[in-house]
Amino acid sequence: MKELLEYLAKALVDHPDRVEVTSVEGERSVILQLRVDPADVGKVIGKNGRIAQALRTLVKASATKEGRNAIVEIID
């Protein structure tokens, strides 16, 4: 899941080298914290949060496959 979010975020931003994902693993859930360059925050959130929502939907689907819940936080 971490790798998936990292891949997608890097493909969306102007500064892929500044993309950082940290994960806090629980038994049934995982919290993924996404950090990007301040100039790129809009690129991972999108108009009305559309891109952030799409990222969450896809990461959650991937987590469901492993029987877990995933929470994506975008840190700005």
Added chain:
Amino acid sequence: MENEERRATPKSIVVDIMNLMNLRTRVTCWEDDEEIHIDIWGDDLGILIGKGGATLQALQELVTIIVRRNYRETRRITLDVERYKERKRKKLREYAERMAEKAITTRKPVKLNPMTSRERKIVHDVLKEIPGVESRSEGEEPSRRVVITPTSS
């Protein structure tokens, strides 16, 4: 992914995502002047479709944005999983036809289930071809729906 020599394509981006999601899939692609269409095939891909197609929609949005911004692609990019969208369109058309018949036999307006604008468009297009009925949409999103009325004759 890190190799800048390799030019990514819409298909290769989808393949990367499938691998990162640990899904065993086969990905096929066709394109013309207006559209790049990617089909994803495999077993047990319900997870990739999601409730009402939500996950598939999210995937399509992300792939579209990634391809557009990195490769100056302007064509429409569409994704489908196991022909899910195509099957859904077929069901919608059949539903519209059944309800049109009902409106004609009962001579009363028939209200359809609430639908998205895209779904309503498909329904209106079907109804246009059926003599003896007219259609319009009423109500506010997200409960906006098509109403079929028999034309007086």
